[in-house]
Amino acid sequence: MANRTPQELAAHLKDGLLSFPVTAFDADLLFDETAYREHLAWQAGYPVAGLFAAGGTGEGFSLTPEEIATVVRVAVEEVGSTVPVLAPAAGNTAQAVRNAHDAGTAGAEGLLVLPPYLTEADQLGLEAHVSAVCSATDLGVIVYNRANAIYSAETVARLADRHANFIGFKDGVGSIEHLTKVFAKNGDRLFYLGGLPTAETFALPLLQLGMSTYSSAMYNFVPEFALEFYRDVRAQDRAAVTDKLNRFVLPYIEIRDRVKGYGVSIVKGGLKAVGRDAGSVRPPLQDLTAQDLADLKALIDAHVLQSA
């Protein structure tokens, strides 16, 4: 636990698939620690490079700061000795700093700074926000470029100059021009990870832009398939990647796009479909309808489990 320096953590994370586990809830939508521990133990049984607790797929945005602290602590206890656990730094600056302190206390190895809520934000404000988190911790810090938190190449460079523990840039926007600028300016000073919804969809082209890894939400329920996909991407095996896109990923995103917020709900649906129920999603998300779940199960049964 927390035995890697930020630089060692970056070197470790950049060459393996990254897991973003769901947070298990019981029938009252309360944190289900037993189910969560079981899920994490299963996830950590495969060779993933890092496990990001209470991230986007982990519904970090629907957890209280106390719940985030608990979820991260449980993740470190359960799997921290085999895989580095990273925690979210979410919400307003004070809350993100508090998350950072809690993560350090729990023994997490790194932080993912999620976009602040609601308000628009520009470069100086975003820089101050991330600086506050970096200054509050010795852990390695990754920013998530998405929604209202769009970091220019120059902002990223200033943060990298000022904070040795700023180690990574995660992208959830997919602007080729922006990514090219960020990579051209910052190069190997950082590592880069893809974080667009269903990141597999973009993994091969983004590799060329310097994104050597990505957050796999589908790893939650089809880990072998997700790892095989990652190996194909890193081998730049276009035929194998295209086959898997056609067989599973593209039909999967057709179901995902039926309802807003399904990007997370479909992952909990996938767990139900493979017999590893982690409960429902919290509002403002909604669960898959019975029909959508049946379609997902049929897709998994036909194209993933049989070929695994």
Ligand SMILES: O=C([O-])C(=O)C[C@H](O)[C@@H](O)C(=O)[O-]
């Ligand atoms: O915080 C998160 O869960 C994400 O980064 C989003 C997903 O993991 C996304 O990359 C995906 O859906 O594969």
